[in-house]
Amino acid sequence: QAVNEPAVSVTPTPSEHSSSDSDSIVTTRHSALDITAWEDILRDNLLNFASSAKGLLLLQQTGAMNECMSYMYARYEKKLQVSKCEKFGYGYMVTQVAATAPGMIALQKTGYIKSLIAELWSVLECGASDTPLFTPKSWSVDAIDRSSHKHLIRLLNVLSAFPAVYEVLANKPLPSRAEYGFREIPKTIVDFMDRLIIMDSDAKAHSLFNFEESHTFGLRVLNVMICCLDTFLLLQSQYNFQDILLSAQGHNHNLKEEIILDMLSLERNHILVRSYLIGGPSERTLPPRSIDEKKKTGAFSFPLFSSYPVPREYIPSIGGRSTVKQDNDLGKFLSAKKPEKGQAWLDKCKTLFSKMLISKPDLLKANIMQQLLEVGIPIMSKLQDVFPLLEYTGSDSSLRALKLSPLQKNGIKMAIRYGLHLKVIHNDVTDRLAQLLKQCSYYLQQQQKPMEVSIEYLHSFYGGFDWFAATIFLMFGGNLEKSWNFLHKFSTLGCSGYLWIPRLHCSVHLPSDLMCSGISPIFSSTGHNIELILQIELPLVASAFKMSGFTPAQICFHWLKQCFWNYLDWNEICQYVCLCVVMGIDYQVYLCCAILKHQQKNIMEHMQTQDLIIHLKEAAITGFRISNYMTYMLELEKKYRDTIFRDMLNITRP
Numbered sequence: 001q002a003v004n005e006p007a008v009s010v011t012p013t014p015s016e017h018s019s020s021d022s023d024s025i026v027t028t029r030h031s032a033l034d035i036t037a038w039e040d041i042l043r044d045n046l047l048n049f050a051s052s053a054k055g056l057l058l059l060q061q062t063g064a065m066n067e068c069m070s071y072m073y074a075r076y077e078k079k080l081q082v083s084k085c086e087k088f089g090y091g092y093m094v095t096q097v098a099a100t101a102p103g104m105i106a107l108q109k110t111g112y113i114k115s116l117i118a119e120l121w122s123v124l125e126c127g128a129s130d131t132p133l134f135t136p137k138s139w140s141v142d143a144i145d146r147s148s149h150k151h152l153i154r155l156l157n158v159l160s161a162f163p164a165v166y167e168v169l170a171n172k173p174l175p176s177r178a179e180y181g182f183r184e185i186p187k188t189i190v191d192f193m194d195r196l197i198i199m200d201s202d203a204k205a206h207s208l209f210n211f212e213e214s215h216t217f218g219l220r221v222l223n224v225m226i227c228c229l230d231t232f233l234l235l236q237s238q239y240n241f242q243d244i245l246l247s248a249q250g251h252n253h254n255l256k257e258e259i260i261l262d263m264l265s266l267e268r269n270h271i272l273v274r275s276y277l278i279g280g281p282s283e284r285t286l287p288p289r290s291i292d293e294k295k296k297t298g299a300f301s302f303p304l305f306s307s308y309p310v311p312r313e314y315i316p317s318i319g320g321r322s323t324v325k326q327d328n329d330l331g332k333f334l335s336a337k338k339p340e341k342g343q344a345w346l347d348k349c350k351t352l353f354s355k356m357l358i359s360k361p362d363l364l365k366a367n368i369m370q371q372l373l374e375v376g377i378p379i380m381s382k383l384q385d386v387f388p389l390l391e392y393t394g395s396d397s398s399l400r401a402l403k404l405s406p407l408q409k410n411g412i413k414m415a416i417r418y419g420l421h422l423k424v425i426h427n428d429v430t431d432r433l434a435q436l437l438k439q440c441s442y443y444l445q446q447q448q449k450p451m452e453v454s455i456e457y458l459h460s461f462y463g464g465f466d467w468f469a470a471t472i473f474l475m476f477g478g479n480l481e482k483s484w485n486f487l488h489k490f491s492t493l494g495c496s497g498y499l500w501i502p503r504l505h506c507s508v509h510l511p512s513d514l515m516c517s518g519i520s521p522i523f524s525s526t527g528h529n530i531e532l533i534l535q536i537e538l539p540l541v542a543s544a545f546k547m548s549g550f551t552p553a554q555i556c557f558h559w560l561k562q563c564f565w566n567y568l569d570w571n572e573i574c575q576y577v578c579l580c581v582v583m584g585i586d587y588q589v590y591l592c593c594a595i596l597k598h599q600q601k602n603i604m605e606h607m608q609t610q611d612l613i614i615h616l617k618e619a620a621i622t623g624f625r626i627s628n629y630m631t632y633m634l635e636l637e638k639k640y641r642d643t644i645f646r647d648m649l650n651i652t653r654p
Contacts, residue, residue, distance in 0.1 A: 004054045004497065025441075028232045043071040051093050054528040056100060061513045073110035091549020095157040101457040104164035114187050120151040121185045124214045125197075148217060149610065153549065154223060154611050157314045159189070160554055162230040162464055162561065163457050163518065170456055170463065174198055174239060177380035180207035193239070197222050198254040200244050202290050212263060219267040226275050227617040228408075229414070229562045236275070237406035240310075245272055250306035257306040261291065261494045269304050273314050280569035285314045320424060328363045332357050334371050337516040345379055346582075353582050356628060357575070361627030368426070369574045370475055374482065374568035377489045378581060379430040385430040386494035386652060387447075387509050394442040402438050411465030412437070415474065422570050424479040432480040438483055440469050440502070443491070448506040455518040462502035469500070475574055494649045495585035498522055499577065501561055509652055521651045522560055527553025529644045533636065534596065541596050544603050546595065548612040555616045556592040567621045583637075586645040590636040594629035595621055 047068050049055030059065045094112070097103035105302070107113055159165055174194040180203055186192045194217030199205060208214050222241070226232035235241055245268045252260050259265055269288045277284040287302040303311045330352045339345055356364055381389065404412075412433050419425040441461065451458040469487060476482045490496050497504045504510055504521060514521075531552050534542040545552050564573050577588050591610070596603070599621065606615040 039267050048095050049071055054225055057519050057524040060102045060517045065102055069106035069110050091368045092546055095549055096551045098158040098164050099161040101163040101167045101209050101455045104167045117186050117192055123148050124217055125209050126183055139620050150476050156224050158224055162228050165231050166463050167456050179203050198239050198241055216263055216267055223271050224614055228558055232275055233407045233410050233465055237410055246306050261300055273310055276310050278414055278565055281622040282569055285316055309321045316408055331368055334375050350582055357627045357630045369578050372578055373486055377486055381489045383493045385492040387492050389492045399438045408465055415470040419474045424474050429478040436473055436480055436483055437466055440445055444502055447508055449508050451516055453516055458506055458518050462505040466502050471563045495580055498585050498588055499580055503554055525648050527557055530556050530592050533593050538597055541600050541603055544607040550613045559613055572626055586641055589644055590633040595624055598624045
């Protein structure tokens, strides 16, 4: 009977127990959704920290870096806005992250680097799922056309900083296989370099659909990368790219044995000159990368070559150092037989130094600056010591056992070549500089603790070249004893951690979380404070960087890490060292702000042409003199010293 009765729709009356069960299920689902939503909101807010140098350090110290990068990449894949507060896309944030070793590791883990290379390859060569076209696409006559320019900038943004490049390339050999597939897409930075930059076999050339355009693109990437001298030394010591380019030039000749002028030979010529010569705007001549068709006589007036050294046309003559001592107040003060003591001496020295820079900068010669460092450091080390002065325990046998890496040996050759060109040394003092670097390395290793972390950059002692020690060596005319005495006493000062990059690498003097972060105080402190001042004092410059997807912290880190070699003339480099030692390390921040103020017009122009990173890395800082901006820096000191000086010297505190 029950079966035959028609079904009647009955609304069940919930019992007390069933009501509570369903409510709990709904509540649990809502709670799970709420937690997920809150987690996304928190990740979104944390992601905003990645747009500042100090915020990036905090992300790494708290262990949130990888999670935030995964969240960012998930939004990037879905073509969503980078975060609710970020309006200018992923470029700026990715660039800031990629300036550090842990940031590059996080980007690799997310798949961002692999995706970047795949998108780039699809523009240059072929995509993963290309289909035959009835109408072939048009090819640009420009070496880097609009479609590939965007990918060039994005790739350069992540390969701009040495710690990040070291993370992806150090101790990694090229595949260099016997054959490559036409549709084989590179997956890593090493694969990209193997296919488009280190063109050392016919198999690589034959595997490209567009050999000239793609290889030119690779050479443009290489040219910007080697503007970082440490990156150049790493690539040269591992891949010996200079010999490969020289060989390619030698094989590219006509019946008269003259090197043929074409797109690739001009690119190679530019790289070969840039990577061989060191010098500021007036100390070397870089050849153009295009032919000037408007010239009536000779479309290209520079000689091409297929062996080193470079021709004389690229090396302007430089006058020797003046040894004549001219009377001036600073010189008399430094030579006084009964000088004032302690803080009174330092205060008077600051006054005289700043006055001389403003009123008589041409009298601030190399001999005065050398004397200033020799006399000043022993006094300052008693007043401003932040780090302990440890006894140097290196013996002759221990130094002989300490081997310099191929990277360091190449760096020594470059520094000696630069010193001879400047005429600050008059014979080959390679052995002395090698000895100084060994002594510095041994002394600093007494205070370093290599970390057992996933960051390759922290596995060994400092992986780059000691540009500051080389600068001091040249400032002291190649005198080993004076250079070492200065560096030994200088190591106690707080400013040594910012001027002398290897000083705080894996240093026991740093708090453990900062030491393990793999992020240099120059980036997290100096870079952060530069960006802070720019937003207040030079908002147009700050906005131009933001819209270009490049960061002030990264370019300033690049300049400072190599002591402005290749960007300022030698006398300005010496003044920079003296400025930071005498006036205070916060002047490192003010100087970078002054340089960016000097370059404001160029920065705005290259923001419009969307090649700001290329301009700032490739071009020397022309027309800039510290003396012209000393008054401006003194004004910045009055406004910001209380905040910035304290922040920079607090790095030793947890």
